[in-house]
Amino acid sequence: MTTSNTGSPDADPAVREELARLRDSIDNIDAAVVHMLAERFKCTQQVGHLKARHQLPPADPAREARQIARLRALAENAKLDPAFAEKFLNFIVGEVIRHHERIADEALNGSSTGAG
Numbered sequence: 001m002t003t004s005n006t007g008s009p010d011a012d013p014a015v016r017e018e019l020a021r022l023r024d025s026i027d028n029i030d031a032a033v034v035h036m037l038a039e040r041f042k043c044t045q046q047v048g049h050l051k052a053r054h055q056l057p058p059a060d061p062a063r064e065a066r067q068i069a070r071l072r073a074l075a076e077n078a079k080l081d082p083a084f085a086e087k088f089l090n091f092i093v094g095e096v097i098r099h100h101e102r103i104a105d106e107a108l109n110g111s112s113t114g115a116g
């Protein structure tokens with residue numbers, strides 16, 4: 001049990017109010033992140049189908065290097081840790097590449113039914 005849980009019922013009401021206000025903003029930001037990611041994945045799915053149709057490789061390391069450099073600079077300006085921004089982008093891009101590999105595989109071998 002921690003003594004620093006300001007969400008506990010016995011916390012100062014002003015503190016609880018400030019925590020609730022900040023958490024409302026956090027919830028709004030998290031919702032925006034989810035919506036933005038959903039839109040990004042809609043675009044990358046289309047890129048995956050375009051690449052599969054034209055036999056282009058799922059990953060494009062040169063493009064990724066440019067994105068990392070750009071995002072690191074944006075992060076620095078925004079006072080966000082650039083290493084975190086890079087890790088976050090790499091996490092998303094890794095997932096996108098897995099999608100592209102699956103799309104390419106399905107284009108070559110047909111969709112899997114999960115059987116066998």
Ligand SMILES: C=C(O[C@@H]1C=C(C(=O)O)C=C[C@H]1O)C(=O)O
Nearest residue numbers: 044047058059060063064093096
């Ligand atoms: C979306 C693409 O495919 C991959 C995924 C990327 C991304 O999620 O931004 C960037 C480069 C590629 O490795 C692309 O080539 O643009």
